[in-house]
Amino acid sequence: MTATEDIRVLLVDDQELVRYGLRLVLEAAPGLTVVGEAADGLQAIGAAQRLKPDVVLMDVRMPGIGGIEATRRLSRMLPDSRVLVLTTYDLDEAAFDALDAGAAGFLLKNARPDDLVVAIRAVFSGDAVVSPRITAKLIEIAAPHLGAKRHLDSKGALAELSAREREIFVLIGRGQTNSEIAAALYLSESTVKAHVGRVLSKLDLSSRVNAVILAYELGVVGS
Incomplete structure (x- = not known):
């Protein structure tokens, strides 16, 4: 650099x-x-x-x-x-x-x-x-507040994701970083970053952390 x-x-x-x-x-x-x-x-x-x-x-x-x-x-x-x-x-x-x-x-x-x-x-x-050791507590405390604020048919929005975007959404929900997702899917980090941006946009989420919470709320990943 x-x-x-x-x-x-x-x-x-x-x-x-x-x-x-x-x-x-x-x-x-x-x-x-x-x-x-x-x-x-x-x-x-x-x-x-x-x-x-x-x-x-x-x-x-x-x-x-x-x-x-x-x-x-x-x-x-x-x-x-x-x-x-x-x-x-x-x-x-x-x-x-x-x-x-x-x-x-x-x-x-x-x-x-x-x-x-x-x-x-x-x-x-x-x-x-977000510290991995408090992810569960984050979801427990934050999810009700975020769910009340988000005006979104989440399951319907998930249907708008491509197969690759849904795959990346699941990995985001598991707390993986862009570099870890890139390694898992044999993609470049720039490609992963672009996919993440589209996932957040389609799901009307303001941050990657919200994507983690939504993944748990919808049962896409387990606790």
């Missing part, structure tokens, strides 16, 4: 010390560039529109416009900017709301620096970031 191919990251947190720590971690990692900071959701929206970051590290709870609403707006305005939510607790329901708003995943603030770097690279490549 050359300097011109660095992943551009925007830091959003109302605590300056947290932003400072994140910047130190990311600037020490090859291939990552911190392009800006914001202390609340409103600043985040303005900075993102101006800087067009690849990944936004978004705190959930901030004064004024919080992380959830900022994520929802950014998902509409800048769909190519992936949002990775930072939360204090694994089972913070606000984090689940952020996923429904279009976040690519969430990570604990006490995650190891290496895990943070890996997560940023994962969401940049189109994968979701």
